[in-house]
Amino acid sequence: MPEKFTGRCECGAITYEFSDAPEFVANCHCRDCQRSSGAVTGSYFSVAEDDFTLLSGNPKGYSYVVASGNTVVRNFCPECGARVFTDHLSGFPGQVFVMLGSLDDPERIEPPIMEIFTRDRISWTKALDVPQFPARPDAAPGSPEESAPGGCG
Template sequence: MSGLLGNRPIPLIQKSLAEAFSAGGCGERSLPNHRGRENMAKKYTAQCACGAIKFEFDAEPTFVADCYCKDCQKASGGAMATFFGVPEADFTLLSGSPKSFHYTAESGNGLDRNFCPDCGSRLFSSNLIGFPGLVFVMIGSLDRPEGIEPKLEMFTKRRLGWTKALDIPQFPAMPS
């Protein structure tokens, strides 16, 4: 699989972007487009809490979900995580070198959670076996998240008792 970060693990992303792009190619892995080759800013911009890692994309977010699975609870430190899918080809890493953690979800599918090694902000998930060609962006990383709302809630069987269901489709596990 080629694309954003290739297949797991992603040792290349731990190199500097300058090194990765000066090599002219990334072997089996390729990083997203890098600003500088394009002068126009994309529609959506995002960054970690300290600003070291920045990325952007144009596509309207799809598959906007509140997920209550144990993985998302542990990874977010909260009752659930809100994320959305964007096409990998549209995702552009502008600065920084995210660190990744490979995880095998309850479904048995693997994914790489990418976060800032400096401030710890969880930013996006890549190499999603169950969703090839997509990057799942954490809504809290967006500079302007207004107007992006969940379209569904999943793994509601793991919802904490004090959280209330939104008036959107509910799925006790991963929607099929």
């Protein structure tokens, strides 16, 4: 059996593991990710809730409605403040979205397969050579969903 994937917050109070190699890996440029992560883009991947195990720590969950109208819970370490994962997403039930930078070995997973909410991209960040979506990838071009105020989750 392959070694489990592991990760942690900056101070190490929160640690987690999961088994299955993530298939959905994305760079999200939405304003919500920019603000909640403090970075120019949010890089994250999804793990099935059943596969995600918190090994230590008591993440503080911040629940709110993102611009898309969906509810999410951003989980961060109350000690060091690192945003580690997002769960209870009304738009993606059963999935946990884990911040890529929290992995102990980020090189072990495949690179992003898409970039989303590129309409909020900070102009000096370069596009990766993967499909680019101005909003959510499931929003049809020109549809109200594509032009509605967005935020992933």
